[in-house]
Amino acid sequence: MTSPSFPSVPSRVSTYLCELFWQRVRALLLTFDAGWRLRDIRGDAIYYGVDGSNPGQSVQMLRDLFIGLSIDEPQDLPFVELPNGTSAHLHLIPDRDAFHVLLLDAAAERDRQRATQQLGNEQALASQAKSKAIGQLKQIRTELERQHAKLEEAHALKNALIATLSHEFRTPLTSIFGYLQLADRRAHGDASLHEALHAVRRNATYLFTLAENLLEYGRSDGAAPLLNPTPVDLDALAADLDAMFRPLAEEKGLDFRVSLTIDDVEQPVFDEIRLRQILVNLLSNAVRYTRHGEIAAEIVWRGGELSAVVSDTGIGIAAAHRDTVFMPFNRGGHAGRKGAGLGLSIVRRMVDQMRGTLAFESEVGRGSAFRVTLPCGRERAAAHADDAIAPRFWLQGRSILVADDDTDIAHLLEALLGDLGFRVRVVGDAQSAVVEAIAGRPDVLLIDVELSGLSGNAAVYKLRSRGYKGRIVTLSATATSEAREAALRAGADHYLTKPLNVEQFVHVMQQAASAGWNGGGDGSVGA
Amino acid sequence: MNAVAHKLCMLGDFGVGKTSLVARFVHSTFSEKYLTTVGVKVDSKEVALPGRAPMKLVVWDIAGRSQLDSLNMTYLRGASALLLVADGTRERSLHAALNLLMQSRTLLPDATIALAVNKLDLVEQWEVAPAALAELRRSLPVHETSARSGAGVEAAFADIATRLAQ
Ligand SMILES: Nc1nc2c(ncn2[C@@H]2O[C@H](COP(=O)(O)OP(=O)(O)OP(=O)(O)O)[C@@H](O)[C@H]2O)c(=O)[nH]1
Ligand SMILES: [Mg+2]
Numbered sequence: 001m002t003s004p005s006f007p008s009v010p011s012r013v014s015t016y017l018c019e020l021f022w023q024r025v026r027a028l029l030l031t032f033d034a035g036w037r038l039r040d041i042r043g044d045a046i047y048y049g050v051d052g053s054n055p056g057q058s059v060q061m062l063r064d065l066f067i068g069l070s071i072d073e074p075q076d077l078p079f080v081e082l083p084n085g086t087s088a089h090l091h092l093i094p095d096r097d098a099f100h101v102l103l104l105d106a107a108a109e110r111d112r113q114r115a116t117q118q119l120g121n122e123q124a125l126a127s128q129a130k131s132k133a134i135g136q137l138k139q140i141r142t143e144l145e146r147q148h149a150k151l152e153e154a155h156a157l158k159n160a161l162i163a164t165l166s167h168e169f170r171t172p173l174t175s176i177f178g179y180l181q182l183a184d185r186r187a188h189g190d191a192s193l194h195e196a197l198h199a200v201r202r203n204a205t206y207l208f209t210l211a212e213n214l215l216e217y218g219r220s221d222g223a224a225p226l227l228n229p230t231p232v233d234l235d236a237l238a239a240d241l242d243a244m245f246r247p248l249a250e251e252k253g254l255d256f257r258v259s260l261t262i263d264d265v266e267q268p269v270f271d272e273i274r275l276r277q278i279l280v281n282l283l284s285n286a287v288r289y290t291r292h293g294e295i296a297a298e299i300v301w302r303g304g305e306l307s308a309v310v311s312d313t314g315i316g317i318a319a320a321h322r323d324t325v326f327m328p329f330n331r332g333g334h335a336g337r338k339g340a341g342l343g344l345s346i347v348r349r350m351v352d353q354m355r356g357t358l359a360f361e362s363e364v365g366r367g368s369a370f371r372v373t374l375p376c377g378r379e380r381a382a383a384h385a386d387d388a389i390a391p392r393f394w395l396q397g398r399s400i401l402v403a404d405d406d407t408d409i410a411h412l413l414e415a416l417l418g419d420l421g422f423r424v425r426v427v428g429d430a431q432s433a434v435v436e437a438i439a440g441r442p443d444v445l446l447i448d449v450e451l452s453g454l455s456g457n458a459a460v461y462k463l464r465s466r467g468y469k470g471r472i473v474t475l476s477a478t479a480t481s482e483a484r485e486a487a488l489r490a491g492a493d494h495y496l497t498k499p500l501n502v503e504q505f506v507h508v509m510q511q512a513a514s515a516g517w518n519g520g521g522d523g524s525v526g527a
Numbered sequence: 528m529n530a531v532a533h534k535l536c537m538l539g540d541f542g543v544g545k546t547s548l549v550a551r552f553v554h555s556t557f558s559e560k561y562l563t564t565v566g567v568k569v570d571s572k573e574v575a576l577p578g579r580a581p582m583k584l585v586v587w588d589i590a591g592r593s594q595l596d597s598l599n600m601t602y603l604r605g606a607s608a609l610l611l612v613a614d615g616t617r618e619r620s621l622h623a624a625l626n627l628l629m630q631s632r633t634l635l636p637d638a639t640i641a642l643a644v645n646k647l648d649l650v651e652q653w654e655v656a657p658a659a660l661a662e663l664r665r666s667l668p669v670h671e672t673s674a675r676s677g678a679g680v681e682a683a684f685a686d687i688a689t690r691l692a693q
Contacts, residue, residue, distance in 0.1 A: 064571055064585045067534040068605020077601065079566020087566065106566070114565045117590070121541045121563050128617060454678050458650045462671055464657030466664065486651035 026105040028088075030055075033098050034071070036063050048103055049084030062101055066092060071099050079106050079113075229377030231267045232275060234260055234301055240276075241297060245283050252287070255294035263302040270306065270377045274350045281343040282310040282370050290314030293367065304376045311369035317362040325360075347372075396421040398513045401442040403433035403459070404475070405451050409498075413446065416502070420509060430459035437463055441470060444512045449476035449487060457490040464491030471512040475500075530573050532583040533691050534605055535684075538631065539612035540623035541591030544645040547674035548612060549588045552684050557675050564590045567602050574688040582688050584608075593623035595630040603631055608639040608687045615644045615671070618654040628667075639690045640667055643683045647673040 009017075028043035028050065038059055041052055050058040061083065069075050075092035082088060087110035088103040238260040249256035279297065286295045293313025300307045317325055326348040347370075351358040354374050362368035400422040404410040407428075414424045425442065427433050430451045437445050445463075449456040460472055474492040476483055484495045493515070494508045537545040546564050550556050553570045571585045589602050603609075611628050613621040624642060631638070642663065644655060660669050668686055672679035 061569075064532060064534075064583075065569055066605070067532055067585055068607065077567075078598065081564075081566060081568035110565045114563060117541075117565060118561075118563045121591070122561070125542055128619070454676070455648075455650065458647050458671070458673075458678070461647075461650050461653070461657050465660035465669070465671065467661040483651075489653075489656075490650055491657045 028103040030059075030062070030101045030103075031095075031098060032059075032101065039098065043103075047105070048082055048086055048088060062090075065090065079110055081110075228271050228273070229269045230272055232270050232272050234262060234268060234299065234306075237272075237276065237279075238297075238299060241279055241283060244280070245287060245295070248287050249295050252290070253292065254287070254290055257294065257296040259296070259298045261298075261300045261302070263300070264304065266304075268301050268306055268376060270374060271354065274354060275306075275374070278347050278350050278372060279308060279310070281347045282308075282372070285343050286310055286312035286314065286368075290367070305373055306376070307371065307373045309369055309371045311367065313367040316364040316366055316368055317360070318364050322362075326358075397423065398444070399423045399425070399440070399442040400444045400446060400509075400513075401433065401436055401440060402426045403428070403430060403445070403447040403451065403456065405429060405448065409448075416505070417446075417509065420506060422509075422513070430454035430456055434459050434462050437468060437470065438466065441517070443471065443517070444509065445470060445472045446509075447472065447474055449474050449478070449483070457487055457492075460487070460492050461490040470517055471515050473508060473512050530581045530583040532571070532585050533607045533688075534585050534587060535608040535610060535687060536587045536589055536603055536606045537610050537612060538589060538599070538603075538624070538627045539591055540593045540614070540617075540620040543591060543612045543614040543617070543620045543624075544672075544674045545591060545612050546588050548610075548643060548645060548672060548680055548683075549586050551674045551677055551680045553586065555677075557677075564588055566590060566598070572684075574685065576685075576688060576692055579692050582692060584684065584688060593619075593626065595627055600634060603634055606635055606638055608691055609635065609641075610683065610687060611640065611642045613642065613644050613655070615646050615653040615655045616649050621655050621659070639687055641683060641687050642667055642669045643672045643679070644669065645672045645674060647671045647678050648676045 022043075026044045026047055028045055028048050029041070030038060030050075031040040033039055036059065038055055041050070041055065045052040045055075048058075065077065065080065066075065069092075071092060072094050074094065075090075077090040080088055080090050087106040089106045091100075091102040091104070093100045093102060238258050242256075242258045245258075246256045279299075283295070283297060290312040291314070295312045296310070298309045298311075326344050348358060351372055351374070354377065356372060356374035358370070358372050360368055360370040398421065400417055402410060402413050402417070402424060404413065404426070405428050410426045410428070414426055417424045422444075425436065425440065427436055430447070431454050433445065433447055433456075434454075436442075447456040447459060451459075456474055456476075460474060463470075463472070468491075471494075472492045473494040473496060474487045475496050475498060476487065477498045479497040487495045494512060496505060496508060537549060539545050541563060542561060546562075546568070547557060549568075549570055550558070553572045567590065568588045569585060570588065571583055573581050573583050575581050587602055587606065589599060592599055595603075609628070609631060611624040613624040615621075621644065628640065628642075644660060646653075660671070663669050670679050670683035670686065672683055674680060
């Protein structure tokens with residue numbers, strides 16, 4: 001290697017240049033022997049934070065900088081920040097059995113570069129944050145639009161509901177008033193007063209049924225209602241239907257007939273309110289959509305099965321509407337007439353609940369016939385009794401790990417879960433929850449989000465990022481959809497909010513416990 | 528007796544928290560303010576290892592880049608360990624970390640490696656999905672860390688130190 005030479009200048013100039021350069025770069029030169037023993041130190045030691053009289057620490061620092069590098073070759077480390085905050089370009093220059101370490105000032109250059117870099121990085125971060133925020137805003141907007149549409153739909157539904165309500169209430173109310181008038185006129189101790197008052201009661205029952213319909217409709221799908229099977233007096237039921245609908249039918253000039261055939265000696269057992277609701281809904285539709293002809297209800301109790309056919313000679317249902325007649329507020333159901341309302345959708349739902357079948361035949365302009373068959377509710381009654389204890393039965397022995405740092409809540413959860421049949425283990429912080437969950441593989445991990453220290457979400461994330469496959473339920477005091485989504489994104493299966501809704505809590509725990517570790521994978525987890 | 532010293536380089540995109548992790552590890556401090564690193568800053572800390580002589584980790588906090596440039600290469604020479612750092616709230620920074628890992632492999636084929644996914648305290652804003660890390664764990668040790676709260680920081684460095692000692 002040829003060493004670079006200065007152009008031939010007077011030696012005074014070259015000395016001057018040398019001094020100038022030495023000053024400008026604030027050079028510090030340290031000379032070491034091969035064992036890193038300091039031989040000589042020249043230049044601005046103080047500027048670099050090197051204590052010339054006791055350089056031990058600085059030497060160690062410099063030594064650390066060249067770990068893994070050869071001291072037999074020149075080394076060049078630009079922009080090294082020193083403990084005192086200055087920045088230096090470091091050079092190692094081998095020199096036979098010794099070497100030199102040369103420090104040149106880089107602070108000004110570093111500051112300039114930092115200013116540009118800082119600006120660039122901050123802009124990049126800001127633009128990333130901006131595009132993320134825009135993305136989120138877009139999402140929020142879509143969500144808002146979706147909710148808006150849902151609200152409009154709900155609004156329309158509500159209006160339709162009210163319209164239906166008033167519509168459906170009008171007829172029986174008319175009847176009630178009619179009978180009341182009658183009762184008024186014959187008020188003096190006549191036996192028919194008795195009958196009139198009966199009629200009032202029946203119609204009140206009818207109203208009650210309608211109200212039940214609405215309630216039934218409003219009930220969420222998730223919470224399946226309990227059936228209440230009791231022995232049913234079919235004669236009384238048939239008589240009630242007759243008394244309820246005959247006046248309505250006759251008022252419209254229709255023939256009306258209720259027939260009852262009882263072949264089984266055994267008494268039928270059904271959820272009577274639902275059974276009545278089914279028949280009342282079918283008959284009230286029949287009366288509403290029939291202008292002339294007849295309406296008939298044939299009820300048969302045979303072979304442990306109740307069948308009922310309600311037929312009319314009304315306007316009928318077009319083939320195009322066959323699939324939609326059982327939908328709530330379907331308008332086209334009966335040849336485009338308004339006010340079809342809830343009746344058939346409720347019938348459908350109840351028949352399903354009672355594990356029966358529902359079918360119909362119809363021809364536009366000729367009439368319709370709806371056939372319902374219901375299996376006797378006796379076994380259902382028994383099965384139902386089993387249902388009630390079943391969850392507890394299969395939660396028995398399931399294990400759950402509870403992580404909550406509020407001891408009162410932890411105790412409450414422990415008691416509740418113990419009652420459900422869980423084997424409960426409680427820990428007080430998120431990190432222990434991670435360790436215990438991986439070690440103990442509980443069927444369910446129930447973890448509070450707002451834990452001090454590591455948050456519940458972070459713990460869930462850590463578990464999932466280690467391939468943890470068990471069910472995780474998070475519990476939080478924040479009831480916003482963002483909080484919920486964040487928890488689910490971190491890997492929770494369910495999100496519950498405080499204060500606890502016990503029914504929902506039990507439901508979720510049952511769901512989580514029954515899913516268990518069947519979520520897939522081999523379930524093995526690395527720490 | 529002097530503890531054995533090992534050079535550990537922090538590599539990752541800018542702003543992911545390399546400087547903050549070192550500050551947490553070495554000085555137990557944290558600053559919300561972002562001051563980008565130019566070049567490199569070297570710090571060291573002695574790590575006690577159960578049943579072994581203590582080890583000195585010489586930590587090189589290198590300016591953040593999404594690609595290895597020649598300057599980074601200069602700094603990497605002689606390193607025996609790499610702590611790749613990504614920011615959980617920026618999925619891109621994870622790609623950058625993996626990219627850097629690939630590029631540095633040729634230079635340091637035998638280096639002990641770990642990945643720190645930082646800013647765990649902001650887990651609600653993370654773009655990196657848990658499943659992605661579960662997948663990565665098959666091929667390299669992954670630590671979720673928070674320089675801010677300190678979670679996982681000690682463990683990440685201890686993991687590297689332990690493996691260096693073997
Ligand atoms: N919330 C949170 N913020 C963090 C964390 N770690 C770092 N930060 C912040 O992130 C920003 C960048 O942190 P730095 O440590 O400077 O990042 P760096 O990787 O060294 O960046 P460069 O030097 O530019 O490569 C700073 O504002 C820090 O306060 C963390 O664990 N949690
Ligand atoms: Mg930095």
